[in-house]
Amino acid sequence: GLVNTKEMFAKANKEGYAVPAFNFNNMEQMLAIVEAAALKGSPVILQCSGGARTYMGRTVVPMLAKAAVDVARDMGSDIPIALHLDHGSSFEQAKDCIEWGFSSVMIDASHHSFEENIAESKKVAEYAHAHGVTVEAELGVLAGIEDEVEAEEHIFTQPHEVEEFVKASGVDSLAISIGTSHGAHKFKPGDDPKLKLDILAEIETKIPGFPIVLHGSSSVPAKFISMIKEFGGEIKDAIGIPDEQLRGAAKSAVAKINVDTDGRLAFTAGIREVFVKNPKEFDPRKYLTPAKNYMRDFYMEKIENVFGSEGA
Ligand code: G3H
Ligand code: 13P
Ligand code: NA
């Protein structure tokens, strides 16, 4: 069945890789993720936002995640798979997800004060741990959109706060802000995208071995941006987080890296290609299958070249 992230993260940090956390919104994306992970023998986190849960329905989400476990087994793979709530916004939401079969939850109270963030994260951690569920909290604020909250500027995580935060809250992993951001428009063409790896290194000295999480880590592949434009879409040229930076982070105490946007871009590019090349097509299977395969192939490449979790 689904597992929590405890052993996944311990193994990842011992062996110097990061577990991929890919967001899904439907069956095709779930299949793309699990097929990629199973083919590469990588642990994987199926990540579901509040919005994705509203879209699929709270009864469907755990069914799809449990089906993912069966799909992997059916492919002859015994990779660990977690179902994780992305950017949980309240204790009530986290509790409901746990009741509905999530094996891991995030409580994102990072926009509150330090004290309130600790109190909210601790409340979730106590409930979750009583149910065998692991908890991710966040300290610092990413620039860009986080569900309904939009921040103009990064508020980088302050290394001197992390030790007290993880001890007082009792959470199992910590999302930090070191220059990543959500969405497709992280950096403009011509920018030199750099993460604050010095802050990451300082955080690691404060909480050695503690699992760190990077949100907003899509690389925004030029291939998908140009496909979307070629096949009638409108999207600004943008740059994401370079693979090289993520590769370095994966070798550190970063145990989980979140990618949502790249999957959306791959999926959209695939659908648009079919619609433009074969405008007579109206069988959903004929445009969703190539879309799913673009997503799966992208994730496979990412697991192998960036996460380092292949065959883990
Ligand atoms: O961090 C946000 C994730 O990309 C989820 O996005 O709330 O639109 O599903 P969403
Ligand atoms: P991206 O928008 O960079 O894919 O980030 C996803 C994320 O952090 C989900 O929580
Ligand atoms: Na790591």
Ligand code: ZN
């Ligand atoms: Zn995020």
